[in-house]
Amino acid sequence: MPMKDIAAEQIPDIADILAAEQRIRPMIRTTPILADTQFNKILGCELWLKCENLQRTGSFKFRGASNAIALLDENGINGDVATHSSGNHGAALALAASNHNRGSWIVMPDNSVKAKVEAVRRNGGEIVFCQPFQQDREKGLAGLVAKGCVPIPPYDHADIICGQGTAVIELSKQCRGLDIILTPVGGGGLISGSAIGAKALIPGVTVIGAEPEGAADTAMSLRWGKRVDQFPVDTIADGLRAMVGVLNFKIIRDKVNKVITVSDVEIVDAMALVWQHFRMLIEPSSATVIAAILASPEDFSGSRVGAIISGGNVDLERLPF
Amino acid sequence: MPMKDIAAEQIPDIADILAAEQRIRPMIRTTPILADTQFNKILGCELWLKCENLQRTGSFKFRGASNAIALLDENGINGDVATHSSGNHGAALALAASNHNRGSWIVMPDNSVKAKVEAVRRNGGEIVFCQPFQQDREKGLAGLVAKGCVPIPPYDHADIICGQGTAVIELSKQCRGLDIILTPVGGGGLISGSAIGAKALIPGVTVIGAEPEGAADTAMSLRWGKRVDQFPVDTIADGLRAMVGVLNFKIIRDKVNKVITVSDVEIVDAMALVWQHFRMLIEPSSATVIAAILASPEDFSGSRVGAIISGGNVDLERLPF
Numbered sequence: 001m002p003m004k005d006i007a008a009e010q011i012p013d014i015a016d017i018l019a020a021e022q023r024i025r026p027m028i029r030t031t032p033i034l035a036d037t038q039f040n041k042i043l044g045c046e047l048w049l050k051c052e053n054l055q056r057t058g059s060f061k062f063r064g065a066s067n068a069i070a071l072l073d074e075n076g077i078n079g080d081v082a083t084h085s086s087g088n089h090g091a092a093l094a095l096a097a098s099n100h101n102r103g104s105w106i107v108m109p110d111n112s113v114k115a116k117v118e119a120v121r122r123n124g125g126e127i128v129f130c131q132p133f134q135q136d137r138e139k140g141l142a143g144l145v146a147k148g149c150v151p152i153p154p155y156d157h158a159d160i161i162c163g164q165g166t167a168v169i170e171l172s173k174q175c176r177g178l179d180i181i182l183t184p185v186g187g188g189g190l191i192s193g194s195a196i197g198a199k200a201l202i203p204g205v206t207v208i209g210a211e212p213e214g215a216a217d218t219a220m221s222l223r224w225g226k227r228v229d230q231f232p233v234d235t236i237a238d239g240l241r242a243m244v245g246v247l248n249f250k251i252i253r254d255k256v257n258k259v260i261t262v263s264d265v266e267i268v269d270a271m272a273l274v275w276q277h278f279r280m281l282i283e284p285s286s287a288t289v290i291a292a293i294l295a296s297p298e299d300f301s302g303s304r305v306g307a308i309i310s311g312g313n314v315d316l317e318r319l320p321f
Numbered sequence: 322m323p324m325k326d327i328a329a330e331q332i333p334d335i336a337d338i339l340a341a342e343q344r345i346r347p348m349i350r351t352t353p354i355l356a357d358t359q360f361n362k363i364l365g366c367e368l369w370l371k372c373e374n375l376q377r378t379g380s381f382k383f384r385g386a387s388n389a390i391a392l393l394d395e396n397g398i399n400g401d402v403a404t405h406s407s408g409n410h411g412a413a414l415a416l417a418a419s420n421h422n423r424g425s426w427i428v429m430p431d432n433s434v435k436a437k438v439e440a441v442r443r444n445g446g447e448i449v450f451c452q453p454f455q456q457d458r459e460k461g462l463a464g465l466v467a468k469g470c471v472p473i474p475p476y477d478h479a480d481i482i483c484g485q486g487t488a489v490i491e492l493s494k495q496c497r498g499l500d501i502i503l504t505p506v507g508g509g510g511l512i513s514g515s516a517i518g519a520k521a522l523i524p525g526v527t528v529i530g531a532e533p534e535g536a537a538d539t540a541m542s543l544r545w546g547k548r549v550d551q552f553p554v555d556t557i558a559d560g561l562r563a564m565v566g567v568l569n570f571k572i573i574r575d576k577v578n579k580v581i582t583v584s585d586v587e588i589v590d591a592m593a594l595v596w597q598h599f600r601m602l603i604e605p606s607s608a609t610v611i612a613a614i615l616a617s618p619e620d621f622s623g624s625r626v627g628a629i630i631s632g633g634n635v636d637l638e639r640l641p642f
Contacts, residue, residue, distance in 0.1 A: 032353030034375060038416075038444075054355060058600040095359075122597065123359075276443065279379040279633035281602050312600035319637055 011251055012158045012165075014200035017193060020162040021169045024066040027099050031055050031167070033174045039277040043293050045300040048178070049274075050171045053282050053312030057123060059239075060167055060190055060310050061092035061154070067163030068152050069096045080105060082149035084130075084137040086112050087239055088311055089154040094125025105149055107140035109133075115315045155189030156245030165193025171306050172201045179303040184288045184310050185209035185218045185259055186240035188248025194308065195255035208299065209252070209259040210292035212237045212267065218244045218252060219259045236264045236320060239285030239311060258299065262291035270294065272321045274309075284320065286310045332572055333479045333486075335521035338514060341483040342490045345387040348420050352376050352488070354495045360598040364614050366621040369499070370595075371492045374603050374633030378444060380560075381488055381511055381631050382413035382475070388484030389473050390417045401426060403470035405451075405458035407433050408560055409632055410475040415446025426470055428461035430454075436636045476510030477566030486514025492627050493522045500624040505609045505631050506530035506539045506580055507561035509569025515629065516576035529620065530573070530580040531613035533558045533588065539565045539573060540580045557585045557641060560606030560632060579620065583612035591615065593642045595630075605641065607631045 034049045052060040069081060081097050083089060084107035097104035104125045108117060109132035120127055130140040145151050153160065167190070168181060181198040183191045195207045211219050214235030221228045227249040233241045244252065252259075262270075270290035274282050289307040293300050352372045361367055373381040390402060401424035404414050411427040418425035425446045429438060430453035441448055449465065451457040466472050474481065488511075489502060502519040504512045516528045532540050535556030542549045548570040554562045565573065573580075583591075591611035595603050610628040614621050 029355065029357075032355075032372075032375075034350065034353075036350075036377065038377075051353075053600055054353075056357065056359075119597075275637070276440075279374055279602075281600075281637075316596070316602075316640055316642075321637075 008157050008159065009247055010158055011247065012162045012196060014196060016158070016162045017165040017169060017197050020067045021166040023070045024063060024163060024166060027066045027096070028063055029055055030170055033171070034278055036277050039273070043300070044297050045293065045302060046304045047293070048175045048306050049278070050167055050306060050308045051280070052167055053280060053286060053309050057088065057091045057095050057119065058311055058313040059088040059092065060164055060308065061088040062096060063166050064160035064163030064189055065089065065092040065096035065152065066099070067166075068157070068159040069100050069102065071159050072150060073100055077150060080149045081152050082141055082144040083107070083152050083154065084141045085154060087116060088313055090125060091116070091119040091123050093152055094120050094123035098124035105144045107137050107144070109137065113315050113318070116313070119313070155187030155242065156247050158247065160189050161193040161247065161251070163193070164189045165197040167308055168194040168197040169201065171308070172198070175306055177304055178202055178205060178306040180206045180208055180300060180305045182208045182210060182289045182292065182305055182307040184240055184285050184308070185211040185244070186215070186285065187242035188218065188244040188252055190308065190310060191256060192248040192251035195251060199255050206257045207255060208292070209256055210288035211259050211261050212240055212288060213261045213263050215240050216261045218249070219261050221249055222253065222259060237267060237284040237288060239283060240288065260292040260296045260299065262288055262295050266291040266295055268320045280309070281312060281314050282309050283311045283314050286312070329478050329480065330568055331479055332568065333483045333517060335517060337479070337483045338486040338490060338518050341388045342487040344391045345384060345484060345487060348387045348417070349384055350376055351491055354492070355599055357598050360594070364621070365618050366614065366623060367625045368614070369496045369627045370599070371488055371627060371629045372601070373488055374601060374607060374630050378409065378412045378416050378440065379632055379634040380409040380413065381485055381629065382409040383417060384487050385481035385484030385510055386410065386413040386417035386473065387420070388487075389478070389480040390421050390423065392480050393471060394421055398471060401470045402473050403462055403465040404428070404473050404475065405462045406475060408437060409634055411446060412437065412440040412444050414473055415441050415444035419445035426465045428458050428465070430458065434636050434639070437634070440634070476508030476563065477568050479568065481510050482514040482568065482572070484514070485510045486518040488629055489515040489518040490522065492629070493519070496627055498625055499523055499526060499627040501527045501529055501621060501626045503529045503531060503610045503613065503626055503628040505561055505606050505629070506532040506565070507536070507606065508563035509539065509565040509573055511629065511631060512577060513569045513572035516572060520576050527578045528576060529613070530577055531609035532580050532582050533561055533609060534582045534584050536561050537582045539570070540582050542570055543574065543580060558588055558605040558609060560604060561609065581613040581617045581620065583609055583616050587612040587616055589641045601630070602633060602635050603630050604632045604635050607633070
């Protein structure tokens with residue numbers, strides 16, 4: 001099972017991320033950078049948005065899934081892939097598998113929102129519904145693995161971290177001289193890959209994470225000096241409800257300068273601001289980065305900030321503003 | 322009054338558009354291009370979207386307004402600017418004026434949607450409300466002109482046409498070897514500028530317009546060989562309800578190969594498809610280009626198509642899908 005091999009638990013370095021970037025480049029979109037002088041005046045810094053909401057399948061997750069599956073090919077591991085997901089990783093894995101002529105099986109809670117179910121199907125994934133509890137999700141996945149599927153975890157794996165780190169490689173080329181890299185923090189795949197990439201490629205850069213107050217397990221883990229794996233999760237940012245991964249936390253502790261927490265009210269306000277200034281509908285998880293700048297302006301004042309907008313998979317029937 | 326001078330009524334050439342591109346470059350965003358292989362399979366052609374929905378103020382209109390106001394500066398014409406608009410031109414003019422340290426006065430019908438009123442105010446425009454009839458709008462504007470404001474029309478003017486034509490200059494550099502340029506048709510500012518630019522810069526290119534059936538005055542004008550200035554307008558595509566302009570129609574007759582009409586149902590379906598495949602919320606006017614490809618696939622089959630997505634100013638409280 002490749003997902004439990006030793007390499008998967010080793011901290012990747014910049015060479016691994018650069019190799020991932022080469023590997024997935026034919027499959028992914030080089031996402032655009034947007035900036036707005038008027039918005040910068042409100043924020044008090046120079047902000048560049050790296051628009052992973054415009055990535056294929058609507059989130060950065062497609063980078064990690066594409067890297068993990070391409071590596072299965074390289075390592076001669078055949079078979080369908082599987083995961084459990086109520087969100088962006090499922091759709092990303094389905095499309096990445098389809099691009100490599102593999103089947104994909106996504107265990108989804110039977111209360112998943114319609115838009116996300118449709119996204120998985122549209123991208124060629126087979127759905128196995130389960131009851132909406134962690135143990136049922138894991139049982140569903142175990143059943144698929146027993147049938148020969150290769151499990152692809154959402155964040156706590158070196159290949160996934162390397163794939164997610166490729167966004168910052170592009171960003172560092174598209175936008176020179178950044179002082180700060182800012183990303184959302186959920187399971188930690190994006191920020192850990194970004195931190196390895198940024199610290200290697202951008203001299204003197206500061207890496208900051210943005211986390212919802214209602215899923216602030218990473219901020220708490222940093223404060224306590226050890227990984228917290230239980231937290232009473234309550235946030236609108238559905239993409240950030242996961243507990244930080246084991247490998248991810250090791251990297252975050254070592255390379256991330258700070259994690260700023262923001263409230264759901266601040267997140268919704270930030271979504272509305274991005275809609276007003278960029279006409280992009282970003283998901284609440286993504287809006288944490290804007291909320292963090294507004295909540296803690298002293299950390300960003302006058303700096304050149306590159307923020308990763310992680311996804312745009314909003315359920316249009318349930319807009320929070 | 323610069324808006325009635327002779328130059329304003331002359332058909333511009335590629336040199337005028339290239340000059341406009343240089344002139345407005347510091348103010349505008351070079352908007353990104355997006356493509357999706359999966360979506361291309363549905364369409365049967367290779368499509369590149371030029372994302373003017375991500376332009377400042379959420380539409381290409383900011384290009385024309387920026388060019389017209391920069392030319393006032395160059396020609397030593399001082400004073401505030403004014404227009405009547407219920408939509409994108411008003412917000413675009415407000416921001417363009419603000420960038421040039423001018424005031425702007427926008428006559429808006431008192432039934433304008435809240436989001437558009439807020440967009441004008443956010444961009445620094447002063448609003449003069451009027452009753453929602455053409456004569457009241459024109460009377461409101463005449464009052465402002467009498468007080469010394471310089472009127473900036475939305476499309477029927479050489480400086481506006483040149484500004485709108487700059488999007489295709491960028492597109493032709495971002496994406497080589499296009500066979501077809503495809504844009505929405507309303508008053509005709511975008512398609513006339515695009516046609517002049519495309520025919521000069523892209524060898525052998527075909528220029529196609531997309532127009533709602535419920536505002537098909539341009540298609541009818543082409544069929545009749547003369548400009549129609551009355552049409553029973555009934556379409557969801559609020560940005561395309563205007564009658565084609567005089568100067569615009571001269572250019573369209575000369576340089577546009579075809580105008581394809583699409584129904585409102587086809588427009589709404591196309592909006593949903595773009596949301597699914599790109600996670601961009603585009604306004605109904607913009608979706609006409611996608612609808613045109615689906616309605617008339619034989620015109621696009623196997624071709625490399627560059628389509629201008631004209632705007633993203635959707636009222637989120639009134640989504641049609």
